[in-house]
Amino acid sequence: MIIMSVTATKQQVDSVIKELDKCGLDAVTTTSTNRAVVFPVGDESHTDLSHLLSFPGVKEVMVVEAPYRLINRELHERLGWHLDYKVRVRDLEFGGSKPIYIAGPCAVESKFQILRTARAVKAAGASVLRGGVFKPRTSVHAFQGLGNTGEAEEALFWLRVAGDDTGMSVVSEVRGESNVNLVAKYADILQIGSRNMYNQDLLTRVAKTGKPILLKRHFGASIEEFLSLAEYIAAQGNINIILCERGVVPVGKGKSFTRYLLDIGAVPVIQKETFLPVIVDPSHAAGRRDLIKSFSYAAIAAGASGLMIESCPSPAEARVDGQQQITPDELKDLIITCNGISQDVREV
Ligand code: PEP
Numbered sequence: 001m002i003i004m005s006v007t008a009t010k011q012q013v014d015s016v017i018k019e020l021d022k023c024g025l026d027a028v029t030t031t032s033t034n035r036a037v038v039f040p041v042g043d044e045s046h047t048d049l050s051h052l053l054s055f056p057g058v059k060e061v062m063v064v065e066a067p068y069r070l071i072n073r074e075l076h077e078r079l080g081w082h083l084d085y086k087v088r089v090r091d092l093e094f095g096g097s098k099p100i101y102i103a104g105p106c107a108v109e110s111k112f113q114i115l116r117t118a119r120a121v122k123a124a125g126a127s128v129l130r131g132g133v134f135k136p137r138t139s140v141h142a143f144q145g146l147g148n149t150g151e152a153e154e155a156l157f158w159l160r161v162a163g164d165d166t167g168m169s170v171v172s173e174v175r176g177e178s179n180v181n182l183v184a185k186y187a188d189i190l191q192i193g194s195r196n197m198y199n200q201d202l203l204t205r206v207a208k209t210g211k212p213i214l215l216k217r218h219f220g221a222s223i224e225e226f227l228s229l230a231e232y233i234a235a236q237g238n239i240n241i242i243l244c245e246r247g248v249v250p251v252g253k254g255k256s257f258t259r260y261l262l263d264i265g266a267v268p269v270i271q272k273e274t275f276l277p278v279i280v281d282p283s284h285a286a287g288r289r290d291l292i293k294s295f296s297y298a299a300i301a302a303g304a305s306g307l308m309i310e311s312c313p314s315p316a317e318a319r320v321d322g323q324q325q326i327t328p329d330e331l332k333d334l335i336i337t338c339n340g341i342s343q344d345v346r347e348v
């Protein structure tokens with residue numbers, strides 16, 4: 001990490017970046033404090049960067065061991081940057097003073113379905129509409145979302161129209177590099193699903209769009225792995241990252257009664273480790289609608305910056321994940337209670 005002096009010029013920063021390039025390293029520069037800090041990106045283990053100290057404008061060269069540095073809270077606090085970063089999406093702020101509720105169906109199924117759902121979840125208090133077009137299904141025989149049909153672009157367009165019609169931002173999953181441009185054309189936030197958390201090429205590619213990225217934790221990933229993979233997005237100079245805890249693989253031999261094991265502790269741990277907002281998806285964690293309320297309350301009480309909940313007016317008709325979807329009426333009650341919990345927690 002190369003800390004520039006307060007008076008360093010742009011040319012001096014550029015010559016540091018040039019030198020890193022000569023050493024085979026990329027660089028991300030932050031000016032979050034009153035000085036520029038250049039973070040080398042790449043394997044610097046065999047490179048001694050101490051000679052950079054003699055470069056004009058360089059104040060300090062610091063060796064950092066953490067596998068994630070660009071999103072590391074402690075490191076930034078050492079630089080005098082005490083901040084909970086807020087990810088802006090249109091008029092919303094993830095990580096701000098109020099929880100943000102993302103809601104909608106698992107998959108966009110038709111124009112009627114997404115418009116009807118958008119109006120209902122908006123009325124319930126949601127401000128971001130979700131809907132997958134490229135669904136990551138385990139079975140090739142299962143409904144893959146409309147992304148695999150000739151209706152991919154129409155589905156994304158309906159999602160956009162439903163968002164605009166209700167004044168909501170929209171989020172949709174990118175399942176592969178070939179989907180990036182199409183999803184980015186219509187969605188405000190690009191979702192990287194659990195199964196793709198380890199897909200470094202995809203992370204790099206979505207980061208380059210400059211759009212906010214909702215990164216879901218892989219169900220087998222430690223928190224350190226989760227944050228290390230989030231760093232791939234930050235390494236492209238994009239720190240508009242919303243981290244999402246969605247449950248990990250259950251432990252033990254007997255029945256766990258839920259689809260995944262919701263790691264509530266991950267919320268405060270991630271907040272201590274990074275300055276990025278973290279939200280919780282109780283739907284994919286629980287896998288059943290009767291637990292969504294209690295999981296949501298726990299998430300907000302733990303300090304989550306928001307929730308992503310599957311909801312639609314007629315869950316029984318949903319082509320994917322109907323068993324875990326709640327109705328907009330249930331969502332409304334849930335949001336009212338969560339807002340109360342959030343306020344109580346902030347006052348403690
Ligand atoms: C989803 O949110 O649509 C989804 C597929 O979730 P996950 O990637 O967490 O399984």
Ligand code: MN
Pocket residue numbers: 106107284310320321
């Ligand atoms: Mn789903």
